[in-house]
Amino acid sequence: MLRKAVIWFLAFLVVLVPMMSASASSGWLVRKVLVDNDFYGVSCPTTTMCLAVGSIGQPGRGVIVRTVNGGQSWTHVPISSNYLAVPSFLAGLSCPSVKLCYAAGASFKNLPLVLVSSNGGLAWSTKTLLPTAGLVLTGVTCPSQTTCFAYGHADPTG
Numbered sequence: 001m002l003r004k005a006v007i008w009f010l011a012f013l014v015v016l017v018p019m020m021s022a023s024a025s026s027g028w029l030v031r032k033v034l035v036d037n038d039f040y041g042v043s044c045p046t047t048t049m050c051l052a053v054g055s056i057g058q059p060g061r062g063v064i065v066r067t068v069n070g071g072q073s074w075t076h077v078p079i080s081s082n083y084l085a086v087p088s089f090l091a092g093l094s095c096p097s098v099k100l101c102y103a104a105g106a107s108f109k110n111l112p113l114v115l116v117s118s119n120g121g122l123a124w125s126t127k128t129l130l131p132t133a134g135l136v137l138t139g140v141t142c143p144s145q146t147t148c149f150a151y152g153h154a155d156p157t158g
Helices: none
Strands: 005-009 012-020 026-034 038-043 050-056 061-067 075-077 087-094 101-107 112-117 125-129 135-141 149-154
Touching: 038 101, 038 135, 050 101, 061 087, 061 101, 087 149, 101 135, 101 149, 112 135, 112 149
Parallel strands: 038 087, 087 135
Antiparallel strands: 005 012, 012 026, 038 050, 050 061, 050 087, 061 075, 087 101, 101 112, 112 125, 135 149
């Protein structure tokens, strides 16, 4: 079975696909997927479905992209139009199941932000808008569908 890995590299998303041969030696195939985005987090709940989060433009605006064909094509996913909940960037992503995903980052008001999707990343809403300015969320991990941990650091300018 081929395994896929996705990484952030030079402001675009690339898909690294291990090429397996009968002799068990392997190499990697690199494909440029999207441009003009900076990606910081990836989660793949299956071998064909992955999501990635990051930012686009200056000042940044949070971006979420999704693939359901193992990285052959990616689509941008809309994020809430509520201004307070619109992320200026998203840095962390965790999908503990095919349907449930969480993204962490910061809003335009410099507030820590957690978004949730309950339909496999097709639509997102605000889960938590923490009232602590200056706390930058840089990641989220969900060891189960009922437990998640968001983490980050204090922003001295916040």
